[in-house]
Amino acid sequence: MRVVLESLGALVLGLVIGALIMAVWGRDPWASYRALFEGAWGNTRALASSVSRSLPLVLTGLTFAIGVRAGLFNIGAQGQMIIGAIVGLSSALLALPAGFKLPVAMVLSALAGVLWALPVALLKLLRGVSEVISTIMLNWVAHWLALYLVVRKLSDPVRGERTFQVPVGMRFPLIQGELTWALVVSLLAALFLYWLLWYHAKGYEIRAAGLNPKAATTAGISVRRSILLAILLGGACAAWAGAIQVLGRFPYAITSDLAILGSLGFDGIAVALIGRNHPLGVLAGAFFFGTLATGAARMGLRGIPIDMIQIIQGVIVVSMAIPEAFRLLRVKKTSVPTKGKS
Amino acid sequence: MRWKILTAVVLALALGLTGLAQRKICLYFDQTGPGDLSFNDMALLGAQLAAQEFGLEVVHTTASSPIEFLSDLSMLAESKEYLIIIGVGFLLFDALPEAARLYPNQKFGFVDGPNFDLPNMIGLLFKEQEGGALAGVVAALTAIAYGDTAIGAVAGMEIPPVWRYEAGYRFGAHWAVDWYKKLTGKDASIRVLVTYVGRFDDPAGGKVASEALLRAGARNILGIAGATHLGVFDAAEEAGRAAGLLSGPPFGYGADAAQEYIKPGFILGSARKRVDVAVYEAVKWALGKAPGYNLVLGIDKEGTGFSTKEDILTFIDLAVKAGYPLAGTPAEVRDKIFAARDSVPPFVWQGLAEFETLLRAGKIALPQADTADQIAAVRRRYP
Structure with missing residues (x-):
């Protein structure tokens, strides 16, 4: 309960700062926020768009959240997401019976995400390389590799600015407006991780390893196996984020500057922090993020330039992420045993 | 009086009705x-x-x-x-x-x-290829006049409208070389170097790309990249200033709008595209x-073309109205732009006029560039 109140307080604070920014530049904050929420929740179509926008963020948020639970700072979701999107799209090139295309694409993309995350785990467990460093580097490898493939190998012959489109039979079917059945993927992933972390021994081990690796080891828990599991599961989730963005949302293709994938991976960090690194909190965080993104254009109609909208979005997201970020820092400080002095 | 009231009522009704629309x-x-x-x-x-x-x-x-x-x-x-x-x-x-x-x-x-x-x-x-071709003629002839062997372009993304600009630009440059030979009997050779930055909103990237083109000897650079090619103008002016010049070459060339006022003296002209x-x-x-x-x-x-003196004046006016910080009074800016135009040898404008006449008469067939294959062919044919 306290956690929810803290988050609500942070939300109010963020909204107030955003309102101040608008007021200082002579815009009407009340009307602008109304436009934002009308644009995101105003009718069924808008709500469907907001939910659809949040689906990949649920998955990248889960990647970061399960990492934190295992004591990691895993920022590799961006690269794994990109790889998942590329593999998901490329699966269209395989000659498969119509009904199998989508499931095979999802399986392959999850495998690719796991493979892309594997070096992170191996480097950490065998060589002690910080996951922060290895994931940052692999993110860039994925980015440039994808850029090469998108521009040179997968591009639409008459449309230089994007790849070919996923064939109709391979897309997630539509539910309403822009929302597709990719919804189920994100929901199931969140519920599965919730069940794993709180109702299964493996999840308990992950959390124990994250809270205090030494105590966990003493209790006979393999911290290394927990870390491996958290990184690989995270890789699969992030890859699915990319896959459903391409297979489950218009225009069912990747733009050649990768802008259609945006920063879904990095945004997942903020989503996880807003959601307190809890799988169900991540659902709420992602929906909130999707709301801000979907409502932005309607705010723009109120004469607010796109740059200011992005600043306001940033302020709100940062302030909502602060409580959890503080907690993480506090935990880190106390859990690292200090030598000497005491 | 009654008539006045009646007209007022009718007007109000009409306004009310259109207000519903x-x-x-x-x-x-x-x-x-x-x-x-x-x-x-x-x-x-x-x-x-x-x-x-x-x-x-x-x-x-x-x-x-x-x-x-x-x-x-x-x-x-x-x-x-x-x-x-x-x-x-x-x-x-x-x-x-x-x-x-x-x-x-x-x-x-x-x-x-x-x-x-x-x-x-x-x-x-x-028909972006038309504006591109006109700019290509001017850029190539100016390059020849100053002893260059290359011209450049900084492009945004690989999409058909930009391809059409590029195709025209390449065609125009090669047409200019042939025309120059007919005019003077002298051989010239111009290579067309085109860099795609990949974005329309990256002036810094446009500047870096232009600096590389300048180093490669291309001192006439067309910008076909939206906000990205504002970097072309920065690079041209900076290189010119560094060489102690008050006007180009190096010259940038604008696109869509008549952009000469942005860096007066260092933008020789613009390929017009009347989006307005x-x-x-x-x-x-x-x-x-x-x-x-x-x-x-x-x-x-008149939907495409090469910026005329009237275009330039119109856009200086617009820039003033929009509160754009001009580098001097509007008259100074205008004089600088026109002085730069007068500073290049007259044969450049002669070539432009001749090409434009032929183009308007339908006597020039510009290459098609609506698909990746077509632009690839154009790039091979007009290197």
């Missing part, structure tokens, strides 16, 4: 939005002109990312507030027709794209009852 033009930008001093600002300008003339209002908003295209357009269409929603930018190629199919009662316009045979959409296309005219025509179409069609603007309708 949609009185707003909505522009939806695919990237960057207004402020690029080129493509997007031209679209806004056209909408404002139409609004003034037909008593309408203009609103606009910009996509925060292509992820949002369809939901944004749906939001705009379902509000039923707009006479016409004009999508500005080729990147809306998937989302705009999709939205037009979802909302058949909403009129749409597509700057840089076709109408997809949709009755509720007007396609606004340009297109948007104005789209609003006019929306006020009528005709079904959608493709409006193709070329030099025959």
Whole structure:
């Protein structure tokens, strides 16, 4: 309960700062926020768009959240997401019976995400390389590799600015407006991780390893196996984020500057922090993020330039992420045993 | 007196009725939005002109990312507030027709794209190759005049409108070399170096690309990259200033708008593309009852061209009105631009005039560049 109140307080604070920014530049904050929420929740179509926008963020948020639970700072979701999107799209090139295309694409993309995350785990467990460093580097490898493939190998012959489109039979079917059945993927992933972390021994081990690796080891828990599991599961989730963005949302293709994938991976960090690194909190965080993104254009109609909208979005997201970020820092400080002095 | 009251009542009724109709033009930008001093600002300008003339209002908003295209357009269409929603930018190629199919009662316009045979959409296309070719002639002849063997271009993304510019530019440069030989009997050779930055909103990237082109010996550089090619002008001016010059070469060349005022003395001309005219025509179409069609603007309708002295004056005026910080008084800026034009040998303008006459007479067949294969062929043929 306290956690929810803290988050609500942070939300109010963020909204107030955003309102101040608008007021200082002579815009009407009340009307602008109304436009934002009308644009995101105003009718069924808008709500469907907001939910659809949040689906990949649920998955990248889960990647970061399960990492934190295992004591990691895993920022590799961006690269794994990109790889998942590329593999998901490329699966269209395989000659498969119509009904199998989508499931095979999802399986392959999850495998690719796991493979892309594997070096992170191996480097950490065998060589002690910080996951922060290895994931940052692999993110860039994925980015440039994808850029090469998108521009040179997968591009639409008459449309230089994007790849070919996923064939109709391979897309997630539509539910309403822009929302597709990719919804189920994100929901199931969140519920599965919730069940794993709180109702299964493996999840308990992950959390124990994250809270205090030494105590966990003493209790006979393999911290290394927990870390491996958290990184690989995270890789699969992030890859699915990319896959459903391409297979489950218009225009069912990747733009050649990768802008259609945006920063879904990095945004997942903020989503996880807003959601307190809890799988169900991540659902709420992602929906909130999707709301801000979907409502932005309607705010723009109120004469607010796109740059200011992005600043306001940033302020709100940062302030909502602060409580959890503080907690993480506090935990880190106390859990690292200090030598000497005491 | 009675008549006066009657007219007042009739007028009020008429206003009331039109008040019920949609009185707003909505522009939806695919990237960057207004402020690029080129493509997007031209679209806004056209909408404002139409609004003034037909008593309408203009609103606009910009996509925060292509992820949002369809939901944004749906939001705009379902509000039923707009006479016409004009999508500005080729990147809306998937989302705009999709939205037009979802909302058949909403009129749409597509700057840089076709109408997809949709009755509720007007396609606004340009023969960019014409403006590109005119710029290519001037750039190549200027390069020859100053002993260069290369000209350059900084392009945005690999999309058909930019390809058409590039194809024209290459063709124009090669035509100029042949023409120069006929004129003087002397051989010249010009290579055309084109860099794609991959974005329309990256002036810093445009500058880096231009600096590389300058180092490669291309001192005449066409910008066909929206806000990105503002970096071309920075690079040209900086290189010129560093060499102690008050005017080029190095010269940048603008696109869409007449952009000479941005760096007076270092921008020799601009390939025009009258996005403003297109948007104005789209609003006019929306006020009528005709079904959608493709409006193709070329030099025959003054939709493309090479910036004239009148264009330059018009855009200095617009820049002043928009509060753009000019480098001096409007008269100083104008004089600097014209002085630069007068500083290059007259044969450059002679070549331009001759090419333009042939083009208007339909005696020049410019290469097609609507697909990747076509532009690849053009690149091989006109290196």
